[in-house]
Amino acid sequence: MNQFHNMQQFKSDFFKALAHPMRIRILELLSEGNKNVNELQQILSSEGSAVSQQLAVLRNKNVVYGIKEGTTVVYSLRDPLIKDLLAVAKQIFDNHLVDAITMLEDIRKT
Structure with a gap:
């Protein structure tokens, strides 16, 4: 039972880490390749503190990890899965979207 609880807690913590756009x-x-904070900041058009804050959450939940390269930290997915x-x-x-569109089309036909 304890192992079951630990697995449920791990899953819960993992999905909490994902629960932010x-x-x-x-x-x-990061699925496309390793990136540092500046690269992420530029792509996201967001300030560094916001990106760093979200990276800290992902790091604390062991979803990503950072390796120091010179003066910057390069982030990677902890697990490629x-x-x-x-x-x-x-x-x-996408499946939900297709279902919703189909339902709307069915409503329009009536």
Whole structure:
């Protein structure tokens, strides 16, 4: 039972780490390759403190890790399967979108 509880707690903490639009976008960007804060900041058109704050949450939940290269820290996904998880989440979203569009089309026909 304790192992079950630990697994549920891990899953809960993991999904809490994902529960922010900027964190999701950061993970999508890191899925394409390692990046430092400045690169993420430029792509996201966001200030460094906001990006750093979200990276800290992802780091604390062991979703990403940073390696110091000179004066900058380069961030990577802790597990490459996160890329697959994001792809599955997108598929689920697309399926819901298709269902919603189909339902709207059915309503229009009546």
